[in-house]
Amino acid sequence: MREALRRAIEALGFPAVEVVLQQPRDPGHGDLATNVALKLGAQLKRPARDVAEQIAAQVQLAPGIVEKVEVAGPGFINFWLAAEALTDVLPRILEAGEKWGRSTRGAGKLVNVEFVSANPTGPLHVGHGRGAALGDAIASLLEATGYEVTREFYVNDAGVQVDRLARSLWARVQQAVGREAEIPEGGYHGNYLVDLARELIAAEGRGFAELPEEEGVRRCREIAVRRQREEQDRDLADFGVRFDVIYWESQLYGSGLVDDVLRRLGERGLTYERDGALWLRTSEFGDAKDRVLRKSDGSYTYFVPDIAYHVAKAERGFERAIDVWGADHHGYVPRMAAALAALGFPPDFFQAVIVQLVRVMRHGEEVRFSKRSGEFVTLRDLYEETGVDAARYFFLMRRADSQFVFDIDLATKQSEENPVYYVQYAHTRMAGIFRTGGIDPRKIGADGADLTLLSEPEEQELIKTLGQFPEVVSKAAETLEPHRIVTYLEEVARLVNGWYHRHRVLGAGADLERARLVLARAAQIVLANGLRLIGVSAPERM
RNA sequence: GCGCCCGUAGCUCAGCUGGAUAGAGCAUCGGCCUUCUAAGCCGAGGGUCGGAGGUUCGAAUCCUCCCGGGCGCGCCA
Numbered sequence: 053m054r055e056a057l058r059r060a061i062e063a064l065g066f067p068a069v070e071v072v073l074q075q076p077r078d079p080g081h082g083d084l085a086t087n088v089a090l091k092l093g094a095q096l097k098r099p100a101r102d103v104a105e106q107i108a109a110q111v112q113l114a115p116g117i118v119e120k121v122e123v124a125g126p127g128f129i130n131f132w133l134a135a136e137a138l139t140d141v142l143p144r145i146l147e148a149g150e151k152w153g154r155s156t157r158g159a160g161k162l163v164n165v166e167f168v169s170a171n172p173t174g175p176l177h178v179g180h181g182r183g184a185a186l187g188d189a190i191a192s193l194l195e196a197t198g199y200e201v202t203r204e205f206y207v208n209d210a211g212v213q214v215d216r217l218a219r220s221l222w223a224r225v226q227q228a229v230g231r232e233a234e235i236p237e238g239g240y241h242g243n244y245l246v247d248l249a250r251e252l253i254a255a256e257g258r259g260f261a262e263l264p265e266e267e268g269v270r271r272c273r274e275i276a277v278r279r280q281r282e283e284q285d286r287d288l289a290d291f292g293v294r295f296d297v298i299y300w301e302s303q304l305y306g307s308g309l310v311d312d313v314l315r316r317l318g319e320r321g322l323t324y325e326r327d328g329a330l331w332l333r334t335s336e337f338g339d340a341k342d343r344v345l346r347k348s349d350g351s352y353t354y355f356v357p358d359i360a361y362h363v364a365k366a367e368r369g370f371e372r373a374i375d376v377w378g379a380d381h382h383g384y385v386p387r388m389a390a391a392l393a394a395l396g397f398p399p400d401f402f403q404a405v406i407v408q409l410v411r412v413m414r415h416g417e418e419v420r421f422s423k424r425s426g427e428f429v430t431l432r433d434l435y436e437e438t439g440v441d442a443a444r445y446f447f448l449m450r451r452a453d454s455q456f457v458f459d460i461d462l463a464t465k466q467s468e469e470n471p472v473y474y475v476q477y478a479h480t481r482m483a484g485i486f487r488t489g490g491i492d493p494r495k496i497g498a499d500g501a502d503l504t505l506l507s508e509p510e511e512q513e514l515i516k517t518l519g520q521f522p523e524v525v526s527k528a529a530e531t532l533e534p535h536r537i538v539t540y541l542e543e544v545a546r547l548v549n550g551w552y553h554r555h556r557v558l559g560a561g562a563d564l565e566r567a568r569l570v571l572a573r574a575a576q577i578v579l580a581n582g583l584r585l586i587g588v589s590a591p592e593r594m
Numbered sequence: 595g596c597g598c599c600c601g602u603a604g605c606u607c608a609g610c611u612g613g614a615u616a617g618a619g620c621a622u623c624g625g626c627c628u629u630c631u632a633a634g635c636c637g638a639g640g641g642u643c644g645g646a647g648g649u650u651c652g653a654a655u656c657c658u659c660c661c662g663g664g665c666g667c668g669c670c671a
Contacts, residue, residue, distance in 0.1 A: 081614070085613095087613060090613070090651080090652085093651075094652095126651070128614065212670075330669095340597065340667075344668085345669095353668095353669070354670085378665095379599075380666070382666065383598075406598085408665085409665080449606095450606085450608085451607085453599055454599090454608095456607075457606065459620095471606095477634075478634095480631075484631060486630090487630085535607095536608095542619080549634060550636090552634085552635090553632095553635045558630050559629080559630080594633065
C-alpha cells in the first residue's frame with residue numbers, strides 16, 4: 053500500500069516524501085487515509101487537491117485489496133478496503149493466540165529494567181506501587197517486542213538511611229526493656245520498629261539490649277534490613293511483581309568497581325579538585341553544573357556508587373538500562389546521563405522514566421502519608437482494600453508523568469462506576485459465549501468460515517481495531533508508555549460490548565455463527581493479551 | 595531566581611514526531627433486561643484545549659512570553 057503510493061509519487065515526478073497512512077476516526081473517510089498530497093502540495097506550491105487527484109489516478113493497487121479510492125477534504129486520499137482484506141487479520145490472530153501482538157524488534161537484546169528500588173527502611177507505600185506496576189508493565193512490553201529483560205531492584209543498604217534505621221531500631225530495643233531512649237535525629241518513628249524490637253527481645257532475650265552499642269546497632273542493621281527486604285518482597289509478590297535480580301549497593305564496594313569508576317573518570321581528565329573535594333565535569337555533558345564525587349572529608353557522595361552501579365549494568369551485558377524513578381529524583385537524570393556520557397556510553401544506553409507522585413483520596417479527602425510520622429497508606433493496605441487488579445489498572449491507566457489522584461472509593465466500588473471491570477467484563481462476555489455454546493475457544497479456527505459475513509458496521513470497526521494491537525504494543529514499548537495499552541483496551545472493550553449487545557453470536561444461523569465465533573475468539577485473545585501485559589487478570593466469569 | 599513535568603467537559607484523564615466536526619470514564623438527564631452475565635447498551639446536555647502572540651494551506655499538538663499547580667535545584671540520601 054505504502055509502496056504503491058511511493059511508486060505513484062515517483063512516477064509523477066514528485067519529490068520523495070514519507071508516506072503516512074492512518075485510520076481516519078470518521079468511517080465516512082474510509083479505512084485508511086494519507087495526507088501525502090497535502091505535504092506535496094505545500095512543497096510544490098500547488099493546490100493539494102490537484103496533487104491528490106493525480107496520485108489517486110496514478111496509484112496501482114493489487115486487486116482484491118482496495119475497493120475504492122477517493123480524494124476528500126483539503127486533499128486527503130481515502131481508501132476503502134475490500135471485505136476479504138479486512139477480515140484477513142482474524143485467522144492470523146487465532147493462529148498467533150497468546151503470541152498475537154508480539155514482535156521481534158528487540159532482537160534478543162539484553163535490557164535491564166530497574167524499578168521500585170526502595171530503601172530497606174520500611175514498608176512500600178502507594179508511590180512504590182505505581183512504580184512497581186509501571187516497571188513491571190514496561191518490562192512485559194519489552195519482552196513482548198523481543199527483548200531479553202531482567203527485572204531488577206537496587207537496594208541502598210550501605211547509606212546513611214540504613215544507619216538511621218539501625219539506630220532507630222536500637223532505640224526501640226532499649227525502650228522495649230523499659231529504658232529511656234530516643235529515636236535519633238532523622239530516624240524512623242514507625243510502629244513497625246516497635247513491633248520488631250519486641251519480637252527481638254522475645255526471641256533473643258533481654259540480654260540483647262545489653263550488648264555494647266556498636267555491636268547492638270550492627271546486629272539491628274542486619275536484622276532490620278533483612279526483615280524490611282523480606283516484607284517488601286512479600287508485598288510485591290502478592291501484588292504480582294517479581295524481580296529477577298536484587299542488587300545490593302554493598303556488592304559494588306566488594307567488586308572494586310567504585311574506585312575503578314573514579315579512576316576511569318580521572319584518566320579521561322574529567323575530574324578536578326576544588327575546595328578539597330573531587331568534582332566531575334558533568335556540565336560538559338549537559339548537566340546544569342559540575343557535581344561532587346568525593347567530599348572534602350574523604351567520603352564519597354551517593355553519586356559515585358550510583359554511577360558504578362550503572363557501569364556494572366553495562367559490564368553485565370545489558371545494552372539498555374531503564375530506570376523507573378519517582379518525581380523527586382527527576383533532577384538526577386541529567387547528572388546520571390552526563391556521567392555515563394563522560395564514560396563514553398552511547399546516549400541511548402540509559403533511559404529514566406519519571407513517575408509522578410500519587411495522591412490518595414478516600415471519602416472525598418486526601419490521605420496524607422509520611423514515613424517520619426509513621427502514618428501512611430502502604431501498598432499492601434491499598435491492594436488489600438481494592439484488589440490487585442484494580443490497583444494495577446488504576447496505576448497504569450494514566451501517563452506516568454501525570455500527577456494523578458487515586459480514588460479509593462472508586463477503585464473499591466463493585467459497580468458500573470468502576471472502570472476496572474469494563475475491560476474484564478468484555479473478556480468475560482466472550483468467554484460466556486463459548487461456555488454457553490459448549491465450545492472450547494482454543495479449538496475455534498477460521499478454516500472454512502466465511503468471514504465476509506461479518507459485514508455489520510460494529511464488526512468492521514472491531515476487526516480493524518483488533519488488527520492494530522501489534523502496532524499499539526510496539527508503540528507502547530518504544531515509548532515506554534503502558535497506559536497506551538489501557539487506552540487501547542478500553543476502546544476494544546467498548547467496541548466488543550457494543551457488538552455483543554447488538555448482534556447475537558449463538559443462534560445467528562450456521563454460517564454467520566461460525567464467522568462470529570471467530571470474531572469473538574479474536575476479541576477475547578486481544579483482550580487477554582493486553583490485560584496480561586499490564587498485569588491484570590482476564591477472568592472467565594465475574 | 596533557574597531547571598524539569600503538568601494545565602483539555604462539573605470531576606479524573608486520553609489525544610501532543612501538526613491534519614478532516616476535540617474523545618473516554620465518572621457525574622447529570624432520558625430510554626433499554628422472556629434471548630450468549632444490565633459490572634452492559636443507546637441517546638442528550640456539557641469545551642474560548644490556562645492566557646496572549648507567532649510559524650503553517652491547517653495548531654490541543656511546534657516556537658516565544660505570561661499565569662496557575664507539582665517536583666527538583668547541597669561537599670543530604
